[in-house]
Amino acid sequence: MSNASLLILPGDGIGPEVMAEVRKIIDWYGAKRDLTFDVSEDLVGGAAYDKHGTPLHDDTMAKAQEVDAVLLGAVGGPKYDSLDFSVKPERGLLRLRKEMDLFANLRPAQCFDALADFSSLKKDVVAGLDIMIVRELTSGIYFGEPRGIFEEGNERVGINTQRYTESEIDRVARSAFELARRRGNKVCSMEKANVMESGILWREVVQKVHDEDYPDVELSHMYADAGAMQLCRWPKQFDVIVTDNLFGDLLSDAAAMLTGSLGMLPSASLGSPMANGRPKALYEPVHGSAPDIAGQGKANPIACILSFAMALRYSFDQGDEAARLEAAIEKVLADGARTADLMGPEDGAPMSTSEMGDAIVAAL
Amino acid sequence: MSNASLLILPGDGIGPEVMAEVRKIIDWYGAKRDLTFDVSEDLVGGAAYDKHGTPLHDDTMAKAQEVDAVLLGAVGGPKYDSLDFSVKPERGLLRLRKEMDLFANLRPAQCFDALADFSSLKKDVVAGLDIMIVRELTSGIYFGEPRGIFEEGNERVGINTQRYTESEIDRVARSAFELARRRGNKVCSMEKANVMESGILWREVVQKVHDEDYPDVELSHMYADAGAMQLCRWPKQFDVIVTDNLFGDLLSDAAAMLTGSLGMLPSASLGSPMANGRPKALYEPVHGSAPDIAGQGKANPIACILSFAMALRYSFDQGDEAARLEAAIEKVLADGARTADLMGPEDGAPMSTSEMGDAIVAAL
Numbered sequence: 216m217s218n219a220s221l222l223i224l225p226g227d228g229i230g231p232e233v234m235a236e237v238r239k240i241i242d243w244y245g246a247k248r249d250l251t252f253d254v255s256e257d258l259v260g261g262a263a264y265d266k267h268g269t270p271l272h273d274d275t276m277a278k279a280q281e282v283d284a285v286l287l288g289a290v291g292g293p294k295y296d297s298l299d300f301s302v303k304p305e306r307g308l309l310r311l312r313k314e315m316d317l318f319a320n321l322r323p324a325q326c327f328d329a330l331a332d333f334s335s336l337k338k339d340v341v342a343g344l345d346i347m348i349v350r351e352l353t354s355g356i357y358f359g360e361p362r363g364i365f366e367e368g369n370e371r372v373g374i375n376t377q378r379y380t381e382s383e384i385d386r387v388a389r390s391a392f393e394l395a396r397r398r399g400n401k402v403c404s405m406e407k408a409n410v411m412e413s414g415i416l417w418r419e420v421v422q423k424v425h426d427e428d429y430p431d432v433e434l435s436h437m438y439a440d441a442g443a444m445q446l447c448r449w450p451k452q453f454d455v456i457v458t459d460n461l462f463g464d465l466l467s468d469a470a471a472m473l474t475g476s477l478g479m480l481p482s483a484s485l486g487s488p489m490a491n492g493r494p495k496a497l498y499e500p501v502h503g504s505a506p507d508i509a510g511q512g513k514a515n516p517i518a519c520i521l522s523f524a525m526a527l528r529y530s531f532d533q534g535d536e537a538a539r540l541e542a543a544i545e546k547v548l549a550d551g552a553r554t555a556d557l558m559g560p561e562d563g564a565p566m567s568t569s570e571m572g573d574a575i576v577a578a579l
Numbered sequence: 580m581s582n583a584s585l586l587i588l589p590g591d592g593i594g595p596e597v598m599a600e601v602r603k604i605i606d607w608y609g610a611k612r613d614l615t616f617d618v619s620e621d622l623v624g625g626a627a628y629d630k631h632g633t634p635l636h637d638d639t640m641a642k643a644q645e646v647d648a649v650l651l652g653a654v655g656g657p658k659y660d661s662l663d664f665s666v667k668p669e670r671g672l673l674r675l676r677k678e679m680d681l682f683a684n685l686r687p688a689q690c691f692d693a694l695a696d697f698s699s700l701k702k703d704v705v706a707g708l709d710i711m712i713v714r715e716l717t718s719g720i721y722f723g724e725p726r727g728i729f730e731e732g733n734e735r736v737g738i739n740t741q742r743y744t745e746s747e748i749d750r751v752a753r754s755a756f757e758l759a760r761r762r763g764n765k766v767c768s769m770e771k772a773n774v775m776e777s778g779i780l781w782r783e784v785v786q787k788v789h790d791e792d793y794p795d796v797e798l799s800h801m802y803a804d805a806g807a808m809q810l811c812r813w814p815k816q817f818d819v820i821v822t823d824n825l826f827g828d829l830l831s832d833a834a835a836m837l838t839g840s841l842g843m844l845p846s847a848s849l850g851s852p853m854a855n856g857r858p859k860a861l862y863e864p865v866h867g868s869a870p871d872i873a874g875q876g877k878a879n880p881i882a883c884i885l886s887f888a889m890a891l892r893y894s895f896d897q898g899d900e901a902a903r904l905e906a907a908i909e910k911v912l913a914d915g916a917r918t919a920d921l922m923g924p925e926d927g928a929p930m931s932t933s934e935m936g937d938a939i940v941a942a943l
């Protein structure tokens with residue numbers, strides 16, 4: 216594959232450890248499948264702050280705009296908790312999302328058969344679960360102005376603004392309907408139209424996009440609080456869920472946890488097509504930087520490796536190779552390979568991060 | 580008890596049915612315990628709209644301001660879905676909350692022993708669960724200005740404003756700490772301080788109230804997305820959770836569903852003390868108007884009856900009588916009394932709403 220460029224941003228906490236395992240996978244594809252990537256690596260989050268005093272250097276931002284795909288580990292950690300808001304590790308990630316205009320965040324919540332017992336939910340509630348949450352990622356209360364902490368009378372007031380234009384809703388709705396057509400053909404849109412005007416506009420635009428261009432897809436609407444309930448009660452009722460930035464943050468995390476497979480879940484954040492036809496894209500695991508276990512070789516690299524599989528599929532048109540990688544992972548799990556997060560207290564000694572990476576390479 | 584006045588607003592859907600059972604309980608207290616209430620009844624939500632063209636008549640609002648406690652059933656239904664935002668059933672409830680200044684919404688998420696099997700979560704995850712979510716109820720994105728749908732260039736934009744002052748955060752934090760002292764002495768505060776300035780102010784003020792006046796209570800902070808995850812993973816780690824209006828809406832609904840006891844959960848919304856020392860107060864079940872089963876005698880009246888028990892405790896200083904009522908409910912459940920929502924498909928014939936009410940009266 217020519218001109219396939221990949222920018223790797225390991226970030227903080229367990230980011231570098233899990234990314235090292237992705238490197239093994241990338242090397243395998245180069246050596247065995249003649250699938251080579253022009254890989255560069257850089258800093259983001261606290262790691263970038265430590266070196267440059269900013270969670271994302273302008274040069275890194277520029278590089279991210281040029282490559283075909285960015286692969287990110289995780290950002291944040293207690294070391295940076297007292298930093299000013301404007302230079303917190305998270306701002307680096309949010310700047311990437313915003314300036315690359317990655318409006319569609321795809322978060323599969325999938326329950327891996329081998330791990331169904333590991334959920335806090337009953338096995339029949341989660342076994343075989345496979346839903347896709349499409350979260351709007353570049354607008355809403357994450358980016359709306361005015362925002363800040365202001366003086367008002369003799370006290371302070373904290374303000375953030377939820378803000379959605381019709382076109383912002385339109386494009387993410389289209390992403391959801393397109394995905395649904397390749398899956399179970401069902402979309403559930405979630406907002407609080409009973410309380411928020413931005414939710415009314417959201418519901419109206421999603422319905423319009425549906426009626427005009429995707430009448431074949433089954434569409435329903437649900438208030439986000441009822442959505443949170445229904446995810447906990449019977450998640451298999453859903454196929455694709457489309458929702459805004461903030462609701463998507465909570466709902467996708469809850470859904471991820473329900474699967475029992477949190478250390479297993481990847482995500483893709485996609486923007487508009489570039490000149491070469493590939494979408495702007497950033498891939499990252501759903502889990503965070505997990506500072507409590509960082510540097511101990513305990514982290515599960517699978518979510519990050521599956522994020523690379525998503526890159527193969529969505530950025531590089533290598534769906535077969537993505538499926539190969541996913542099958543390898545299912546195989547090692549079926550064979551009993553487990554990092555610490557996938558084990559109960561009585562299950563014996565867990566695999567290390569790098570042993571898991573090696574096992575997956577071997578299974579490939 | 581002299582001058583104990585109660586305004587009953589059954590509302591829509593199953594509201595009137597479940598409220599009829601509360602009336603039986605109130606009558607029992609009058610007849611057998613000499614605990615009499617000056618009860619009046621009025622309309623709210625769709626029912627009020629049908630009669631007056633508004634989801635809350637000004638006279639009803641005025642009455643609510645004067646009584647010692649309001650008991651509300653539920654509002655909303657598909658019949659009203661196409662109404663203009665300003666007259667939707669929900670606006671009636673929101674007006675009550677706002678004008679009575681009911682800033683502290685107490686939502687216990689409790690798993691009833693007899694029902695632990697009914698949760699979608701594993702029994703050991705939920706058995707014995709007893710957490711209290713304190714949700715700010717009169718500010719935040721529910722009420723912030725500017726709000727609305729506006730023209731901008733050649734498209735529309737939907738806007739809502741999240742807005743919290745220091746004093747609004749301060750007072751709800753105090754409610755949470757006071758409650759914690761009477762329970763497990765632990766408070767977890769949830770926001771998105773990593774993304775929202777209003778969350779930064781929230782975290783800062785909660786910490787300050789703690790350090791100055793409640794240093795004996797154990798305080799932690801969690802991002803709301805992580806909070807959603809942790810509620811799904813191991814809810815028993817929490818005692819009291821304090822959070823804002825919108826996060827509280829989602830998180831308390833998720834928590835309620837996790838218990839498996841949704842039809843069982845009451846809530847109290849409390850404001851500042853009135854001249855007689857009683858707080859302004861509104862009590863309502865956590866469940867909604869359930870239009871799909873309305874009018875069929877299938878609804879579970881327990882959440883509404885437990886809301887009356889909360890009124891006995893928080894408005895009328897009758898903690899012993901509240902405990903008596905709660906014990907009666909535990910007894911009928913232990914004896915196997917079940918409405919349809921508490922049964923599996925193979926569990927035989929369920930009790931009707933009014934049979935459940937009668938059973939509770941008998942157990943008293």
Ligand SMILES: CC(C)[C@H](C(=O)O)[C@@H](O)C(=O)O
Nearest residue numbers: 291305308309464773774804
């Ligand atoms: C790290 C944080 C800024 C981020 C978010 O809130 O979007 C994270 O929670 C996520 O979901 O990717």
Ligand SMILES: CC(C)[C@H](C(=O)O)[C@@H](O)C(=O)O
Nearest residue numbers: 409410440655669672673828
């Ligand atoms: C009915 C609706 C306005 C309300 C809310 O969003 O607050 C409900 O969901 C609740 O939680 O009491």
